Amino acid sequence: MEELPGDTCDNHPSQLDDTQEEKELPGVIKTSGSLPDDASFNITTLSDGSQDEEGSFAVPRSGPMSILETIPDVPAHSNGSADPGQSVQNAVTDDEYLERDIPLQAEELSFEVSYSEMVTEAPKRNKLKKSDFKKEDYVLPKFIVQKTRFGLTEAGDLSAEDMKKIRHLSLIELTAFFDAFRIQLKRNKTEKVKGRDSGIFGVPLTVLLENDRRKDAGVKVPLVLQKFFQKVEESGLESEGIFRLSGCTAKVKQYREELDAKFNADKFKWEKMCHREAAVMLKAFFRELPTSLFPVEYIPAFITLMERGPHIKVQFQALHLMIMALPEANRDTAQALMTFFNKVIANESKNRMSIWNISTIMAPNLFFSRSKHSDCEELLLANTAAHIIRLMLKYQEMLWKVPSFLIAQVRRMNEATMLLKKQLPSVKKLLRRKTIERGVISPKTSKVLQKSPSTRRMSDVPEGVIRIHAPLLSKVSMAIQLNSQTKAKDILAKFQYEN
Numbered sequence: 001m002e003e004l005p006g007d008t009c010d011n012h013p014s015q016l017d018d019t020q021e022e023k024e025l026p027g028v029i030k031t032s033g034s035l036p037d038d039a040s041f042n043i044t045t046l047s048d049g050s051q052d053e054e055g056s057f058a059v060p061r062s063g064p065m066s067i068l069e070t071i072p073d074v075p076a077h078s079n080g081s082a083d084p085g086q087s088v089q090n091a092v093t094d095d096e097y098l099e100r101d102i103p104l105q106a107e108e109l110s111f112e113v114s115y116s117e118m119v120t121e122a123p124k125r126n127k128l129k130k131s132d133f134k135k136e137d138y139v140l141p142k143f144i145v146q147k148t149r150f151g152l153t154e155a156g157d158l159s160a161e162d163m164k165k166i167r168h169l170s171l172i173e174l175t176a177f178f179d180a181f182r183i184q185l186k187r188n189k190t191e192k193v194k195g196r197d198s199g200i201f202g203v204p205l206t207v208l209l210e211n212d213r214r215k216d217a218g219v220k221v222p223l224v225l226q227k228f229f230q231k232v233e234e235s236g237l238e239s240e241g242i243f244r245l246s247g248c249t250a251k252v253k254q255y256r257e258e259l260d261a262k263f264n265a266d267k268f269k270w271e272k273m274c275h276r277e278a279a280v281m282l283k284a285f286f287r288e289l290p291t292s293l294f295p296v297e298y299i300p301a302f303i304t305l306m307e308r309g310p311h312i313k314v315q316f317q318a319l320h321l322m323i324m325a326l327p328e329a330n331r332d333t334a335q336a337l338m339t340f341f342n343k344v345i346a347n348e349s350k351n352r353m354s355i356w357n358i359s360t361i362m363a364p365n366l367f368f369s370r371s372k373h374s375d376c377e378e379l380l381l382a383n384t385a386a387h388i389i390r391l392m393l394k395y396q397e398m399l400w401k402v403p404s405f406l407i408a409q410v411r412r413m414n415e416a417t418m419l420l421k422k423q424l425p426s427v428k429k430l431l432r433r434k435t436i437e438r439g440v441i442s443p444k445t446s447k448v449l450q451k452s453p454s455t456r457r458m459s460d461v462p463e464g465v466i467r468i469h470a471p472l473l474s475k476v477s478m479a480i481q482l483n484s485q486t487k488a489k490d491i492l493a494k495f496q497y498e499n
Contacts, residue, residue, distance in 0.1 A: 106141070106142040106143065106144045107141055107142070107143050107144070107313060108143075108144055108145075108146050109143040109144065109145050109146065109313065109316070109398070110145075110146045111145060111146070111148060111152070111401065111403040111404045111405065112146070112148055112149075112403075112404045112405055113405060114173065114176075114405045115173065115177050115317040115318075115320070115321065115403070116173055116176035116177040116179070116180050118317075119177065119180040119181065119314065119317075120180045140312060140390070140391070140394045141312055141313070143313070143316065143395065143398065145398060145401070148404050149404075150404070150407075152401045153401065153402045153404075153407060154400055154401060154402070155324070155331060155335075155400050155401075155402055156220075156332070156400075158402065158407075158410075160328070162410050162414075163328060165409075165410045165413060166324055166402060166406050166407075166410060167324065167325050167326070167327070169406050169409055169410070170321045170322075170324035170325040170406065171321075171325045173321055173406070174318065174321040174322060174325060177317065177318060177321060178301050178305065178318070181304075181305055181308050182308075183301050183304045183305060183308070184301075185298070185301050186297070186300070186301070194290065195207065195289070195290035198260075198264070199259075199260035199261075200224050200256075200259045200260050200263055200285070201256060201259075201260060201284060201285060201288045202288045202289070202290065204289070204290050204291075205222060205289065205329040205330065205333060206327075206329050208222040208223075208224070209222060209329055211264055220332040220336075221332055221333050221336040222333070224259065224263055224285070225282070225285060225333065225336070225337075226336075227270060227278075228278045228279075228281060228282040228285065229282075229336070229340045231270065231273055231274075231275050231278035232275045232278050232279055232282070232340075232344070233340075233343065234275065235275045236275025236276065236278070236279060236351075237343060237344060237346075237347045237351065238347050238350040238351055239275060239276070239351055240350065240351055240352055241351070241352060241353070242275065242276070242279050242344065242351050242353060243279050243283070243344070243353060243357075243358065243361050243362070244353075244357070244361060245276055245279075246276075246280055247274065247276035247277045247279070247280045248274075248276070248277065251274070251277055252277050252280050252281065255273055255277055255281065256281060256284070259281075283361075283362070283365045286362075286365040286366055287364070287365040287368065292366060292367055292368045292369070293330055293333065293334060293337075293366045293367075294322075294326070294330070294334070294366050294367050294385075294388075295322070295326075296367045296368060296369045296381070296385070297369075298322055299367065299381050299384055299385060299388075302315075302318060302384055302388065303380060303381075303384050305318055306384070306387075312391070315391060316391060316395055316398075319388060319391050319392070319395075319399070320398075320399055320403065323392075323399050323400070324402065324403070324406065331400075334392075335400050338392050338393060338396050338399075339396065341358050341362075341393060342393060342396055344358065345358060345393065355390055355393050355394065356390065358389070358393065359386040359387070359389035359390040359393065360386045362389060363382055363385040363386035363388075363389055364382055364385075366385070366389065367381070367382075367385035367388070369381070464481060464482050464483070465479050465480065465481050465482065466479070466480050466482060467479050467480075468480055468491060468495070470495055478494065478495060478498065480494065
């Protein structure tokens with residue numbers, strides 16, 4: 001399909017996301033309907049993100065207040081992590097989190113003690129008054145991570161095998177965490193949608209990464225997503241309402257078809273794409289994934305948690321475990337996405353994209369369910385999903401650090417595995433001897449055992465005789481004839497006599 005003549009980003013009036021463009025990109029959470037009696041909402045819509053600037057949610061307010069620091073425009077690698085070679089004003093490093101003095105408004109956060117143990121040992125501390133959602137960012141307190149013995153470890157610093165263990169342990173810990181609040185963590189069955197095997201939109205992240213790694217073995221975030229980030233960063237970071245507007249509908253449709261057909265063959269011409277179309281397709285990319293980037297089945301438990309223990313620290317701990325339990329592709333993509341959004345938010349004075357606006361716009365694209373819900377339920381789900389994204393954006397620097405108590409558990413698991421490997425040869429010898437004694441042996445195994453010197457030595461021992469080893473004595477080995485009257489003290493007496 002050829003490019004439409006004379007069409008540019010600037011000579012086409014942009015549409016809001018609730019117009020024709022959104023109808024072509026299905027899967028958006030519906031948010032219309034009546035409100036619950038105990039909730040108070042004043043907002044135009046949630047599904048498209050075109051929120052009224054005066055809109056406000058009713059969200060839990062608790063904990064100490066502190067003014068939100070400016071979120072830095074941090075250069076990032078393809079995997080979403082900050083570029084260590086760049087120094088950015090107001091950027092917060094790991095050392096600063098660990099070493100700098102903690103202001104009175106900040107709360108200490110420990111990664112060394114299990115989160116579920118914290119809430120179990122101090123239940124009274126978590127019985128807080130239910131409060132309201134607030135649009136202002138300063139209601140989210142500042143956390144300072146306590147200095148740990150071995151420092152902080154990024155998820156990307158661990159091996160794939162260790163992170164697999166971290167995922168399983170995080171899910172167990174998350175279940176125990178919710179149990180402490182008497183909340184049952186139910187993983188409701190969601191409708192599974194089979195993704196496409198080729199193209200870009202509607203293709204699972206794992207398939208996209210598999211295709212991209214044929215070009216670059218070190219890719220952690222889909223290349224097409226990195227291109228969308230790049231297009232917006234080139235000219236759209238200061239564009240007002242960059243994620244609220246839908247761009248040119250005709251060109252978006254054209255680019256989608258061309259990307260599906262030409263991207264993997266490196267034949268798509270990115271220079272003709274405008275930042276507005278890139279922003280629209282970025283939202284569509286996540287909305288059309290076979291399963292949402294974040295597990296929507298945990299939202300009901302999170303809603304109940306906010307009702308019973310709405311302190312932001314408790315919510316952060318639940319979110320931290322949820323992030324650690326994500327599949328590797330989802331976790332790496334989420335980290336890159338949050339890093340990118342913080343760049344957008346850093347230009348809020350020009351693009352009017354605050355944490356609140358970004359979270360409201362992106363919630364239906366990152367948390368979605370194809371199961372049927374009532375309008376009131378979907379409103380509550382979308383509202384809670386937006387709040388979770390706010391927490392991700394606010395605590396971006398800490399969420400991708402692996403809690404020390406999980407690392408300690410993995411270390412113990414690895415030590416147990418190594419010990420088992422050391423003991424395995426002796427166990428095999430014992431089993432081989434038992435097999436010989438029983439006479440249950442296959443011809444093939446018999447030939448193998450006959451070649452073994454240890455097997456020949458054991459086969460020379462008469463029936464009813466055992467060989468005892470005592471490495472601490474001068475006579476370290478002795479053959480003992482057993483009978484029905486033999487006791488352990490008799491064997492010890494023989495060793496004492498010989499020594």
